Amino acid sequence: MTAPLLSVRNLSTRFRTERGTVRAVDGVSFDVAAGETLAIVGESGSGKSVTALSILRLIPDPPGKIEEGEILFEGRDLLKLDDAGIRAIRGDRIAMIFQEPMSSLNPALTVGMQVGEPINLHRKTVWAKALDKAAELLGKVRIPDGRSRLSSYPHQYSGGMRQRVMIAMALACQPQLIIADEPTTALDVTVQAQILALLKELTREANSAMILITHDLGVVARYADRVVVMYGGRIVETAPARQLYKTPRHPYTRGLMASVPRLDGDTDRPLVPIEGQPPDLATLPPGCAFAPRCKEAADRCRSERPPLVESAPNHFSACFFHDRLAS
Amino acid sequence: MQAYIVRRVLALIPTLFFASLIVFVTVRMIPGDVIDLMLSQNDIGASKMGREQLEKALGLDQPMWIQYGRWMGAILFHGDFGRSLWQNTPVNEQLLQRLPVTFELGLMALIVGLSVAIPIGVYSAIRQDTPGDYVARSFSILMLAVPSFWLGTMVMVFPSLWWGWSPPIQFVPFSRDPWGNLSQMIIPSIILGCALSAITMRLTRTMMLEVLRQDYIRTAWAKGLGEKLVVARHALRNALIPVVTLIGLQAPLLIGGAVIMEQIFVIPGMGLLLLDAVSQRDYPVITGVFLIVGVAVMCINLIVDLSYGLLDPKVRYR
Ligand SMILES: Nc1ncnc2c1ncn2[C@@H]1O[C@H](COP(=O)(O)OP(=O)(O)OP(=O)(O)O)[C@@H](O)[C@H]1O
């Protein structure tokens, strides 16, 4: 087996707040192979964005800090690079697409300049050439009339169009890895599907790997090769997408599935939301973080934290009862 | 854009009309009548004239509204601001002589103020809570607290006590001796500029901190840009939009400050002219100066509004 493109090892990111230290990401490890799409799912506040931002060292410090771990990208630890080193990776080898298309583009700069900027920066291309490339990229993300759009500003675009611009920007330097943090959450349902399909198509075409962050398991089934399920800043289950979908081995994953409509399944099945609130990361209980909301929870779950174990080949679960859940 | 400017200029007319009316009436309500002053100073031959004759000669015997009508009419139709009551020289001449001096002082103070305020404000924001930031903020508070007339007076007094040096006060016009003129104007400009920079600096810092928290700044970092480009290309422009508004609001402050500086440093600008005119109750001169100042403030605000378009693409002049 060849080494993965990205290998996150035991990543822990904390925030110091008035309420105490928030362990937003706590001992997270996963791999992304070249060309593969890895989905990270979980409820709001489970640490998905913090994981993504940690990879590019974009955590605002203070209050945040990457306390420990390794982020090996093409064999190099990104956490050990100097300032210039990490800047050379950002936007060039690893690009990021953010959740909020309305606020993630600079209102005072033209679209052409913003899309062409990574090319000008990393390829040292003169602006005229970078803008040519930007026009081409806008065409790729199906913004009609790319050339004349170069001099327009973000406020002249709809949310979906802006997200296309973000995608064009991310693709500019043909990165090996694109991190898309809930790229469609802020968009209309009809636009969501278009954007995701476009993203998938373009990453496949460029042979880029993708980390797709979402809380929509329907999206996962369709676009991801593998899935990481996060809860309370930790990974609770990870498996190939198909396998996870067929036999979830963690009660939280099951809960998530029951709470969204299945693409393939019976439409009569009632939707059951997970009861209770996501945990407060500043005051996590000693045992399993999901125990307070878990129907299967035993005494052991409340006192001892279940480790992430290989429950089936390539299928890891952090539940004491992973075997029972599968049967 | 052109239509916008035309409309803005047309909108100035009623404002100017009311401003002129208020100025015209209020200067005549300053206690102490010009006729009394003249009668008490016999040297202009007033002793030979009685009160009525004097009023008649100066046109002050007419009802106020007729006086206003004549004054306004002369300005509108002949561009004539009238004659000084004391020297009998045309007010136009005096204004024309004094205006460039004040303009120069104001412009220099503005340039000094901005080139102090913006870089330091930006620095203060990107190095928030460092010693440099504290020094910059303390300087800003100091400048807010210290009145510029006091600072100006100190600069006039102390160097001459300590080193026998004092700022030059024999005014030389720019056209005759540019270097001498600038070296004379630079000290009051720095004092006035620093006073103006205090608030601008604080606002720049606050806005910069606000902008640096925005999502699009995170996007800029994620592209791999270094701090210089993130700040200069992505943050500064957005942070400066409210700062430009502030500059417009400070225009009257700038002019007021210039009047004080002219007095301290004996610079023959509009300020000095105004002070002399007020003490002599020279009505046409006072009203003329105020009218010009009013027009100047309105022009500055128009320029400010137009410069938004350069910074904020969302602004459309319709
Ligand atoms: N700048 C910050 N300061 C303090 N705490 C933060 C900060 N950013 C994130 N956190 C904390 O980290 C935790 C994880 O946040 P994160 O943004 O990763 O969640 P998420 O899984 O992306 O959720 P969502 O689906 O809402 O985007 C949250 O509980 C939040 O309180």
Ligand SMILES: [Mg+2]
């Ligand atoms: Mg998030």
